[in-house]
Amino acid sequence: MSQHPLPFLFYRGGTSRGPFFNRADLPENRKQLAEVLIAVMGAGQPNNIDGIGGGTAVTTKVAMLSRSDDPNVDIDYFFAQVSVEERRVDFKPTCGNMLAGVGPAAIEMGLITAQQGETAVRVRAVNTGALIDIVIQTPNAQMRYEGTAAIDGVPGTAAPVSLMFRETVGAGTGMMLPTGQPLDVIDGVAVTCLDVAMPVVIARAETFGLTGYETAQELDDNVVFTARREKIRVQAGALMGMGDVSGSVTPKFALIAPAQQGGQASVRYFMPSRCHGTLAVTGAQCLASCLLLPGSVAEGLCSLPERGPLEIVLEHPSGQMLVSVNYYKNELGLELISAGIMRTARLLARGEVMVPALVWAH
Numbered sequence: 001m002s003q004h005p006l007p008f009l010f011y012r013g014g015t016s017r018g019p020f021f022n023r024a025d026l027p028e029n030r031k032q033l034a035e036v037l038i039a040v041m042g043a044g045q046p047n048n049i050d051g052i053g054g055g056t057a058v059t060t061k062v063a064m065l066s067r068s069d070d071p072n073v074d075i076d077y078f079f080a081q082v083s084v085e086e087r088r089v090d091f092k093p094t095c096g097n098m099l100a101g102v103g104p105a106a107i108e109m110g111l112i113t114a115q116q117g118e119t120a121v122r123v124r125a126v127n128t129g130a131l132i133d134i135v136i137q138t139p140n141a142q143m144r145y146e147g148t149a150a151i152d153g154v155p156g157t158a159a160p161v162s163l164m165f166r167e168t169v170g171a172g173t174g175m176m177l178p179t180g181q182p183l184d185v186i187d188g189v190a191v192t193c194l195d196v197a198m199p200v201v202i203a204r205a206e207t208f209g210l211t212g213y214e215t216a217q218e219l220d221d222n223v224v225f226t227a228r229r230e231k232i233r234v235q236a237g238a239l240m241g242m243g244d245v246s247g248s249v250t251p252k253f254a255l256i257a258p259a260q261q262g263g264q265a266s267v268r269y270f271m272p273s274r275c276h277g278t279l280a281v282t283g284a285q286c287l288a289s290c291l292l293l294p295g296s297v298a299e300g301l302c303s304l305p306e307r308g309p310l311e312i313v314l315e316h317p318s319g320q321m322l323v324s325v326n327y328y329k330n331e332l333g334l335e336l337i338s339a340g341i342m343r344t345a346r347l348l349a350r351g352e353v354m355v356p357a358l359v360w361a362h
Contacts, residue, residue, distance in 0.1 A: 004360040005352035014097030014343040015153040023066035034089040044087040096281020100343035114138040128171035152319025153278035158344035172199040178240035182295035198282035199251035212257020216275035263313030279316040
């Protein structure tokens with residue numbers, strides 16, 4: 001029995017990487033879809049040796065695109081986080097870095113038409129319902145990948161991709177503060193359970209006896225911290241109304257500390273088992289919001305105005321990420337209007353990935 005050929009585009013989106021598919025080419029059934037993606041990425045083995053995954057969480061991401069049935073939206077973006085060492089797919093979260101490739105991939109797939117100069121694409125993140133306005137460079141109505149924009153964590157430069165996020169509050173739980181308050185104490189550790197673009201449990205690094213300036217590898221090697229962090233994350237997930245999250249990649253976990261390099265804060269973001277080498281786009285929005293939120297664990301780290309727009313610089317293990325935030329504070333706390341981030345993307349490969357016939361027919 002021959003294998004099933006599945007057309008795909010392979011993109012670096014921001015500091016993540018993975019295949020982009022036309023949703024129409026994939027099974028509708030969610031269980032069968034998961035089995036197909038597990039086979040495609042080679043999930044269940046540390047090196048993903050029998051698939052095209054890269055052996056890390058940032059290289060086992062999948063984007064699935066389709067024309068939206070909403071007249072106010074151009075493209076629906078359905079995301080899947082495929083596990084590295086487990087045969088598992090999580091359809092709950094979204095990925096902001098991979099979003100950088102959505103506009104270019106939609107043009108390459110023929111789902112939208114490139115315009116002269118720049119092309120604006122309104123995207124709906126299917127997993128969370130968030131709306132994102134994306135602007136990509138299309139001189140002569142052609143997709144352009146080369147440019148002078150640089151992002152920390154990616155070598156060289158490329159054409160900028162502008163991402164403006166809207167309606168991201170309560171993306172995973174329906175509420176900005178799913179526990180009902182800006183500060184909770186779990187196992188003696190003060191945390192802020194915040195849901196902006198991504199549900200994240202945020203703590204001060206110092207409460208774990210850490211500086212917040214450790215490398216990603218140093219944090220991954222700290223088994224005592226890893227075990228304690230996961231225990232707190234699971235308890236926080238229950239408090240956030242997310243049920244048993246021990247088998248889910250959400251909520252994420254993050255550490256925050258005073259800035260060292262002229263930004264507003266130093267951050268370490270976990271996915272959730274390992275520390276991100278840079279910073280997730282969705283997580284950056286949540287962490288920026290934490291800095292703005294009265295009464296959060298980040299209160300006092302820096303002095304920020306009562307209303308935006310404002311640019312917040314977050315320092316991560318590989319450099320910095322700038323988040324442009326429009327907001328205002330009121331008697332209820334924080335009203336977030338929008339958050340913008342600049343990323344880059346590059347088409348790395350195109351072709352067909354082969355799916356074992358028994359998996360496709362399952």
